[in-house]
Amino acid sequence: MRKQLRIVGVETDVLRFAPGSPYSDAIHDFGPERGGCVIRVLTDAGVTGWAYSSFGMIGGGPRVVETIIQQELKPALIGQDPTFPKRIRADLWKAVEYHGVQGVASFAIAAVDIALWDVIGKAAGMPVYKMLGAFRERMATYNMCGWYYPNDADLAHYKRSITAALEEGFRGVKIKVGRGPVDEDVRRIRVARELCGAALPIMVDANQVFNRNEALRRGRIYQEMGCFWYEEPLPPQERDGYAELARELDIRIATGENEYTCYGFLELLKRGAADVVQPDNRRAGGVTEWMEISALADAFGVAVASHGGGVTNLHMLLAMPNSIYMESGSIKGDSSALEPLRMKDGEMLAPESAGMGSELKPDWVRKYRV
Ligand SMILES: [Mg+2]
Structure with a gap:
């Protein structure tokens, strides 16, 4: 593992799926609106960390997550060492403080954190658990x-x-x-x-x-x-x-x-x-x-x-x-x-591959990308 890695890019894709068959719980009706936001954290070592934030309902959610990642989190991520997730979390909390760390902001922060752990595991050659x-x-x-x-x-x-x-x-x-x-x-x-x-x-x-x-x-x-x-x-x-x-x-x-x-x-x-x-x-x-x-x-x-x-x-x-x-x-x-x-x-x-196992098949992402 290299002594120091740097985050050099953050890419996102919004996915949308065709309506599925409807099902419900006591308060939610699922089926018609499903999608998510894919995030890729790029590093100077060529290792890419992946995460996917899914929404079982709320059609606009994935786009909001993408906007928070691109406009508020990305500036705090570029240049950071991805093997410092706790320090990065502190920086991301500052980055979203004006509207708060809960709600959709937390979906965005979580996606970044999962992608960071994917980088850490891949760089070390070990499954994250x-x-x-x-x-x-x-x-x-x-x-x-x-x-x-x-x-x-x-x-x-x-x-x-x-x-x-x-x-x-x-x-x-x-x-x-x-x-x-x-x-x-x-x-x-x-x-x-x-x-x-x-x-x-x-x-x-x-x-x-x-x-x-x-x-x-x-x-x-x-x-x-x-x-x-x-x-x-x-x-x-x-x-x-x-x-x-x-x-x-x-x-x-x-x-x-x-x-x-x-x-x-x-x-x-x-x-x-x-x-x-x-x-x-x-x-x-x-x-x-x-x-x-x-x-x-x-x-x-x-x-x-x-x-x-x-x-x-x-x-x-x-x-x-x-x-x-x-x-x-x-x-x-x-x-x-x-x-x-x-x-x-x-x-x-237990998963056997290095990282979080959160990397997605490129053709699957292409198929559902908006
Ligand atoms: Mg439950």
Whole structure:
């Protein structure tokens, strides 16, 4: 590895995909608007760091991320040594201070940080989970498959989706709850349990839809039905409500996909407001921030699981002793990644290539570039 590297360029592409088939959770309707922003950090050593910030909805999001990267972050990046991600994070926070480091700015900062770690791993010739200090070589994973689908009163589509995940080899599923009355939740959980059998974990995710009373009332039912965790019962800002639920219920309270930075997570942890924290590697702030969040959680005796999947979540999970689950969709037919994820016995295997594994196939990027 050369003694010093320099960032000499920052390239971005906005991607847009054709509308997909619609699906929903308690508050979101997905399908019509999907896209993302690709970032490439170029160095004087010829090593390029890649990252991709995806948006499952909000058609304008990727363009905003690109604008923040190009107009606000790039000037702070050019000339820096990419092997100094903590120093660079401090500079990027200054660069966006006027509008704040949370929200879409955090998506942009996270993408830069992931790309920096891709450079670091590639320059050293090692997968990033080892550079972070590896703890394990495989990570338990579950499939987010129990969505709400249109015209699915008989739950046929819902059943097909769970069955497909189990056939693919996943040994745990997450299902959405809270969009309808409690009887419907009970029916959805029963159907999932029939398909999964007694042993596999079933996580339920309410996507912020309840108030405290309803969250508690339904939480007791999910708990009684043996669900593994109860995710995002309340809006993220209601941290005292989360603390109340965590005190009142024995089922694990999982949350964090809408928290930003380690300071946001500290507010949760200080209140005892979560049993499992779920940093999202776009909102939370990137690899550097993610590692600090999970270390904080570890000190509070709290487990960590990723919000979302893919290789850019896998590296940090492999490097933390308190990580319990990676979230994933189907890993079949991913045409974008150079090194596809591999699953064995329901666990994701450690990536073998150097870097973050975040480099994308050039023809895939070309195909969807706006
Ligand atoms: Mg969720």
